[in-house]
Amino acid sequence: MMKKLITLLFATLFATLALAQEAPDALVKQVTEEVLEIVRKDKSIQNGDARKAIDLVDAKVIPHFNFHHMTALAVGKDWRKASPQQQQQLAAEFKTLLVRTYSNALTSYKDQKVVYKPFRMNAGDTDVLVRTEVLQPGNKPVQLDYSLEKLDAGWKVYDVNVAGISLVTNYRDQFGQEIRNGGIDGLIKAIAAKNKSLEGNLVKADGK
Amino acid sequence: MTDKLTTWKRRAGVGMVAGMIALAGPALADEALHDPLEGFNRAMFAVNEGLDAVAVKPVAQVYDFVTPLPVRAGVGDFFGNIADVRNALNNTLQGKLGDAATDLGRLLINSTVGIFGLFDVASELGLEKHDEDFGQTLAVWGWDDSSFVFWPLVGPKTVRDTGGLIVDIYSDPTWATINKSVAVRNSLVVLRFVDVRADLLPTDKVVEEAALDKYAYVRDAYLQRRRNQIFDGRPPRLEDVLD
Numbered sequence: 001m002m003k004k005l006i007t008l009l010f011a012t013l014f015a016t017l018a019l020a021q022e023a024p025d026a027l028v029k030q031v032t033e034e035v036l037e038i039v040r041k042d043k044s045i046q047n048g049d050a051r052k053a054i055d056l057v058d059a060k061v062i063p064h065f066n067f068h069h070m071t072a073l074a075v076g077k078d079w080r081k082a083s084p085q086q087q088q089q090l091a092a093e094f095k096t097l098l099v100r101t102y103s104n105a106l107t108s109y110k111d112q113k114v115v116y117k118p119f120r121m122n123a124g125d126t127d128v129l130v131r132t133e134v135l136q137p138g139n140k141p142v143q144l145d146y147s148l149e150k151l152d153a154g155w156k157v158y159d160v161n162v163a164g165i166s167l168v169t170n171y172r173d174q175f176g177q178e179i180r181n182g183g184i185d186g187l188i189k190a191i192a193a194k195n196k197s198l199e200g201n202l203v204k205a206d207g208k
Numbered sequence: 209m210t211d212k213l214t215t216w217k218r219r220a221g222v223g224m225v226a227g228m229i230a231l232a233g234p235a236l237a238d239e240a241l242h243d244p245l246e247g248f249n250r251a252m253f254a255v256n257e258g259l260d261a262v263a264v265k266p267v268a269q270v271y272d273f274v275t276p277l278p279v280r281a282g283v284g285d286f287f288g289n290i291a292d293v294r295n296a297l298n299n300t301l302q303g304k305l306g307d308a309a310t311d312l313g314r315l316l317i318n319s320t321v322g323i324f325g326l327f328d329v330a331s332e333l334g335l336e337k338h339d340e341d342f343g344q345t346l347a348v349w350g351w352d353d354s355s356f357v358f359w360p361l362v363g364p365k366t367v368r369d370t371g372g373l374i375v376d377i378y379s380d381p382t383w384a385t386i387n388k389s390v391a392v393r394n395s396l397v398v399l400r401f402v403d404v405r406a407d408l409l410p411t412d413k414v415v416e417e418a419a420l421d422k423y424a425y426v427r428d429a430y431l432q433r434r435r436n437q438i439f440d441g442r443p444p445r446l447e448d449v450l451d
Contacts, residue, residue: 100417101414101417101418104413105410108410108413137280137281139407140284140288140337141337143436143441161436163436164433164435164436164437164441164443165429165432165433165436166432167418169432169446170428171420171425172428173424173427174419174420174424174428177420178420190420194420198417201417
């Protein structure tokens with residue numbers, strides 16, 4: 001009992017000392033609640049202001065993501081064929097696309113609540129799964145899980161799972177298709193073209 | 209009228225099973241690809257997109273617009289309660305008797321205290337809701353790999369889950385026991401269909417914007433979601449390419 005107490009005390013102490021080294025579950029909770037709090041108060045995001053949602057995600061969520069790893073996971077075994085420069089370009093385009101998707105989910109916010117599932121990790125773990133659930137009135141709860149890894153800069157998310165669907169690996173077949181057709185550069189072009197058309201929609205919405 | 213419909217249902221069932229057997233052939237030859245029927249599937253996907261745009265989605269949008277949230281919640285809970293029959297049955301078939309007991313407890317509480325299932329009281333009491341169907345049972349029994357098939361109106365399935373759906377329909381109280389009143393049954397089936405489609409409305413935009421190839425995006429999402437359901441939300445990890 002005493003041992004547990006001391007461990008707890010130290011855990012709390014360290015958590016307060018270094019925010020970057022915060023426990024992964026606490027990090028997910030803190031970021032989620034912070035973002036939801038903003039969305040709850042922001043009528044324009046709730047009414048579908050995609051630009052504003054993107055800015056919010058960029059500022060609050062993205063710093064906690066490892067896009068290099070995410071893109072590698074999305075591309076799969078062809079990732080090794082890409083040069084460092086191509087990898088960088090891919091990660092940048094993929095980031096734009098994912099931010100867009102993620103922000104979109106925020107604009108359809110309707111009184112959802114997030115429940116945090118019990119989390120356990122061992123002292124030396126560097127790769128963990130933080131499980132949450134999104135509750136929405138009249139709908140089934142949706143499982144929302146984050147895979148995090150421990151880097152020097154702290155815990156970073158490298159995969160997001162919605163109802164068991166990885167937003168990252170769900171791209172693998174589509175990316176493979178593009179690589180078969182036009183190589184790594186073909187894939188970079190394809191994602192860039194997609195981003196451009198989405199940006200076009202945004203500009204149209206701004207004009208309204 | 210009842211006879212005609214029953215015959216139609218049987219015929220559709222037999223047709224689907226026959227189709228399933230025919231489709232199972234090529235699937236075995238090329239399991240690694242998961243989508244040996246891609247040509248057929250893409251054609252059906254296009255048909256479904258057309259049907260959805262002109263008939264299904266507009267209805268779901270109107271329903272979504274006119275139905276106040278408490279009513280929507282009631283409709284969702286009502287069909288969720290009926291689904292607990294399927295959950296209990298399939299948990300039993302998968303040997304998860306504790307879960308099956310929870311499902312039956314939920315059914316009992318929600319059908320009574322929850323007024324015919326309109327309120328999900330059981331969840332508030334802490335009885336966890338499950339999500340089981342016969343396709344998952346077949347997977348647990350060993351049919352864990354199956355080719356993807358896309359059906360108009362029904363949507364994404366695998367060959368296995370198409371067979372599972374037929375069994376689910378036969379064991380579904382909405383289809384079976386209310387058979388005495390075809391009008392009531394049909395209204396319920398249509399209402400559930402529209403309600404499910406309306407639930408998916410926010411997803412539409414996300415998929416539309418996220419996908420490079422909408423068909424492939426939907427297919428892979430379906431296959432991932434099913435894997436997750438089969439393992440009750442805790443699928444074993446797949447290998448990481450960076451390791």
